[in-house]
Amino acid sequence: MLRGLDISDMLIIDRLELSFQPGLNVLTGETGAGKSILLDSLGFVLGWRGRADLVRQGAAQGEVTACFDLGPDHPARAVLEDAGLPVEDELILRRINTVEGRKTAWVNDRRCSGEVLRALSETLVELHGQHDDRGLLNPRGHRAILDAFGGLDGARAKVRAAWSEMARTRKAEAAAAKAQEEIRAEEEFLRHAVKELDKLAPEEGEEAALDIKRRTMQGAEKIRADVVNAYEAMGQSGAEAQLADAFRWLDGAASRAEGMLEEPMAALNRAMIELDGAMDGVVRAIESMSFDPHELEDTEERLFAIRGLARKHDVQPDDLAGFADTLRAKLNALDAGEAEQAALRAQVKAAEAAYAAAAGALSAARSKAAAKLDKAVSAELAPLKMERAVFATKIADETEGPEGRDEVSFTVATNPGAPAGPLNKIASGGELSRFLLALKVCLTKGQTGLTLIFDEIDRGVGGATADAVGRRLATIADGGQVLVVTHSPQVAALGAHHWQVAKSVSKGVTTTDVIPLSAPERVDEVARMLAGDTITDAAREAARALLNS
Numbered sequence: 259m260l261r262g263l264d265i266s267d268m269l270i271i272d273r274l275e276l277s278f279q280p281g282l283n284v285l286t287g288e289t290g291a292g293k294s295i296l297l298d299s300l301g302f303v304l305g306w307r308g309r310a311d312l313v314r315q316g317a318a319q320g321e322v323t324a325c326f327d328l329g330p331d332h333p334a335r336a337v338l339e340d341a342g343l344p345v346e347d348e349l350i351l352r353r354i355n356t357v358e359g360r361k362t363a364w365v366n367d368r369r370c371s372g373e374v375l376r377a378l379s380e381t382l383v384e385l386h387g388q389h390d391d392r393g394l395l396n397p398r399g400h401r402a403i404l405d406a407f408g409g410l411d412g413a414r415a416k417v418r419a420a421w422s423e424m425a426r427t428r429k430a431e432a433a434a435a436k437a438q439e440e441i442r443a444e445e446e447f448l449r450h451a452v453k454e455l456d457k458l459a460p461e462e463g464e465e466a467a468l469d470i471k472r473r474t475m476q477g478a479e480k481i482r483a484d485v486v487n488a489y490e491a492m493g494q495s496g497a498e499a500q501l502a503d504a505f506r507w508l509d510g511a512a513s514r515a516e517g518m519l520e521e522p523m524a525a526l527n528r529a530m531i532e533l534d535g536a537m538d539g540v541v542r543a544i545e546s547m548s549f550d551p552h553e554l555e556d557t558e559e560r561l562f563a564i565r566g567l568a569r570k571h572d573v574q575p576d577d578l579a580g581f582a583d584t585l586r587a588k589l590n591a592l593d594a595g596e597a598e599q600a601a602l603r604a605q606v607k608a609a610e611a612a613y614a615a616a617a618g619a620l621s622a623a624r625s626k627a628a629a630k631l632d633k634a635v636s637a638e639l640a641p642l643k644m645e646r647a648v649f650a651t652k653i654a655d656e657t658e659g660p661e662g663r664d665e666v667s668f669t670v671a672t673n674p675g676a677p678a679g680p681l682n683k684i685a686s687g688g689e690l691s692r693f694l695l696a697l698k699v700c701l702t703k704g705q706t707g708l709t710l711i712f713d714e715i716d717r718g719v720g721g722a723t724a725d726a727v728g729r730r731l732a733t734i735a736d737g738g739q740v741l742v743v744t745h746s747p748q749v750a751a752l753g754a755h756h757w758q759v760a761k762s763v764s765k766g767v768t769t770t771d772v773i774p775l776s777a778p779e780r781v782d783e784v785a786r787m788l789a790g791d792t793i794t795d796a797a798r799e800a801a802r803a804l805l806n807s
Contacts, residue, residue: 259739260383260709262325267317268302268355269295270761272769282735284753285743285772286783291759292770293743297385297713300324303353304383305363305375313357323352326382326709333381338365341374349382351375385711386698395681395694401624401666404651407701408627413620414661420613421660427609431602438595441588448589451571455582460564465575468561475554482544489540492533501530613658620662624653628666631700638696641730643723647672649693668697691715695727699734709739716746724748725807747787751804756780780805 265274270292285293302312303322313320326349328334338345344366353363353375363370365378405414441448492498505526512519568575628651635649648671656665671678672689681693695715702708716727728749734740735754744750756775761768775783781801782793788804789797 259327260324260741261327262323263300263303264321264323265296265299266321267314268299268312268320268322269314270768270770271295271299271314274770274772276757276772277774278739278741279755280735280737280739281754282732282752283739283741283755283757284750285741285757285759286745286750286787287759288761289745291761293759294713295770296759296772297711297743300383300711301385302355303351303363303375304379305353305372306379312355317357319354319356321352321354323350325350334378337374337377337381341365341370341377343368343370343374349378351378381708383709383711384698384702385713386694386715397667397680400651400668401661401664403668403701404624404627404631404666407631408623410620410623410627413616413623416616417613417620417662418660420609420616421658424606424609424613427602427606431599431606434595434598434602438592438599441592441595445589445592448585448592452582452585452589454567455578455585458563458567458578460567460575460578460582462576462579465561465564465568468557468564472554472557472561475557478546485540485544489537489544492537492540498530498533498537501526501533505530617658617662621653621664624662624664624666628653634700634703635693635696638699638730639692641726642692642696643726644672644689644692644696646674647689647693648674648678649696650678691717691719692723692727695730699730702734709741710734711741711743713743714745715742716744716749720746721748725752728752745787747784747801747804750787751784751801751807756783758783 259280260278262278263274263276265271265276267273274296285296287293298309298312299322303324326334328347328349334349335345338349346366350366351363353361355361361372363372363375365374405411490496505523508519508523508526512523564575564578568578571578571581573581631651632649639645639647639649650669650671652667652669654665654667656663668681669678670681670684670689670693672684678684681690695712698710698712702710712731715731716724719727724746725748728746729752731740731742731749732752732754742749742753750756758773758775758779759770760773761770763769773779781798784801784804785793785797788800
């Protein structure tokens with residue numbers, strides 16, 4: 259319930275502090291007094307999108323604070339929890355608008371976004387008038403309204419899920435088909451390339467190994483003769499024999515040299531040992547340099563084949579094996595494509611069947627909900643002096659989509675036998691007001707903690723019909739809270755609480771004030787609404803009669 263509304267420096271409001279009550283609250287005043295400004299201010303603090311120039315002329319910023327009481331099960335509590343905001347029995351919304359257009363909002367003294375404010379507002383306030391912007395007069399919103407009335411959120415969620423799955427499978431099938439077409443277009447190339455790569459069977463690192471082997475064999479061919487000559491110079495016909503002869507000659511003379519030859523002989527012995535080691539190394543080198551000339555030819559041929567194939571496919575030689583795997587995978591996909599396509603087609607068919615079942619169930623549920631809504635609205639039309647009018651919810655086939663395959667529209671016939679037509683085109687102003695009121699009553703049944711605001715819902719009606727509208731509003735307000743902006747004395751007289759919106763000019767500055775009326779003041783205000791500017795005693799008597807009826 260809306261308990262309080264404080265407004266500062268908004269449009270032509272200087273400062274207002276309003277305290278609202280449960281039941282039917284009526285706001286009356288002359289045309290242009292500022293009743294719409296009051297609603298603009300409330301909409302501003304609730305995050306609704308409205309006019310931009312809200313700050314009062316000469317002020318740096320405008321500010322609105324709204325205070326709501328939240329019951330234990332009020333749906334606003336869930337919104338607060340989801341947003342990570344404090345959850346208390348009292349909800350205080352505050353929003354500031356600077357003259358530059360910057361807007362800042364707080365919920366229970368915590369900064370929040372306009373999106374959070376709007377989510378909260380849907381659980382707190384329902385505003386309705388002849389120029390309703392929340393869907394009653396817009397056929398595009400009728401389906402959502404019917405679903406909300408019928409409690410069809412679960413069925414609609416199933417349809418959305420089935421639609422998403424159907425779209426996913428169709429997309430997968432189309433992507434697979436496109437891939438198959440692309441692969442099939444290069445099938446001849448793939449089969450030739452894979453055959454060529456499989457025949458060569460290159461391995462990772464093979465190109466570098468072959469290059470080293472080739473250069474080694476080419477180098478060995480040039481130096482092997484020199485190495486053999488060196489070995490022969492060190493062998494038995496060369497240094498080895500000479501060192502052996504020298505050692506024997508020294509050994510024969512050593513006994514007569516008084517020890518002078520021991521050190522040279524030891525050195526010579528070491529040289530002979532080192533010479534043996536060198537000759538062993540040279541032998542190994544000669545052995546390693548021995549190769550079959552055909553092996554060099556084979557090595558060069560394979561190396562050039564690998565490099566040529568790498569250039570042909572514009573890849574690195576070491577990537578040829580992986581490239582072959584990629585091409586082979588494409589061929590495998592092509593070969594397995596028919597089976598995959600059949601499986602995907604089966605998935606699409608199953609998804610389409612699931613969507614058809616979910617959409618069919620939703621359509622059936624909508625038909626039942628439409629019958630209940632038509633019956634409920636008809637029951638509400640009788641107390642509003644429209645017992646002969648007919649309200650009908652029409653459901654027609656529509657292109658399938660995430661919301662099902664039903665087009666929903668509200669139609670009315672104001673008299674028996676008259677053709678039915680769209681709600682916003684058939685009904686006159688007064689009739690439209692009563693149709694919308696009846697709809698609103700049906701759509702808000704069962705909602706708790708919601709403040710209903712009706713902006714001139716009684717426009718275009720008077721006399722007994724206006725009295726019927728007022729009594730229906732009073733019935734709705736019983737146990738809840740309804741705010742009504744009205745020009746009808748019959749409706750104003752039925753209010754449990756009455757405020758007068760008045761405009762005044764002081765020192766060239768226009769301001770609007772909202773004044774709670776006492777019982778005598780209510781008599782004068784209702785009399786003014788009946789008689790105009792000049793309030794007569796007869797008008798006051800008529801006003802008292804209305805207030806006491």
